[in-house]
Amino acid sequence: MKRRNVLQLGGSLAALGLVTGGLTRSAAAQATMVLKASDVHPAGYATVVAVENMGKKLAAATNGRLTIQMFPSMQLGGEKEAIEQAQVGAIAFARVSVGTIGPVVDELNVFNLPFLFRSPEHMELVIDGPIGRELLDKVTNAPNSHIVGLCFMDAGARSMYDTKRAMKSIGDLKGLKMRVMGNPMFVDMMNALGGNGVPMGYDQVFSGLQTGVIDGAENNPPSFVFDNHYQVAKYYTLTEHLIVPEMVVMSRPIWDKLSKDDQALILKFGREAQLEERGLWNDLEKEAYAKMKAANIEVNTIADKTPFQAAVKPVWDKYGAKWPDLIKRIQDTK
């Protein structure tokens, strides 16, 4: 090769960021990456599909350079484990409940206050607006969170279910060992309502119900059905005490390896996933109710929720007192 051509070739390789002593930073950022994602729910569940679709868009936009590999059905463990794996970069995405994010970033616990949101629609308005953005940023910027807040997702309203008896009023919770997510706030909540709050990873709930380690739990209808708890717990009571959104967080160590353009793509597809999941969720909820009916689950409504709302006042006093302005802004969102 003539010297001039060699120089030219060297010049264009440098422009591509492929020379100067091994891989340059920009070349490393362009490397092919398979981004692992974890979800406790099975294939086909709204959150699983929404994250998979994010992956499809990402693959299309990067010509297959970035892809998402979904591990559903708790293959990688429960949600605490998923967050920990994301924090160290063992997986890229953890799709978890805000309930499990609270112990990592305290301010997110505002969404975990019982009876805070008037309805799932109210919650959607809040997560889609400035408060949602601010709380995602809190997750990203909290010292030592080691995760990046990408987006929220819907999870409807959580209600009580148990293996023992139909609940008609708040008094029926008395003495029942009720599983709650691993967050002290929910133990306090359940105890305030008269049950015995048992914090437990989601991966242990089904066997806990089967073996009688717990008498019941609380969750939305799709989790109750599609994670098979309804095969053991036959009573579902529409207390709708929590409307807690889901979250998709990304591993900070992996995020930091991505180029600015790739980060922007992930944020964009995350925002789109937040809205897309909503439609999937509504269908899933209908399907869950149909399956509950077919399985003869006794579904009870609570005509008057005021005793439940009054009972959780100590939880609001203990935790809510930290964020009076934020709570007011949430309540004022219409």
Ligand code: GTR
């Ligand atoms: C579900 C939620 C999961 C998990 C689970 C739980 O509604 O989708 O992310 O948090 O509840 O109770 O642990």
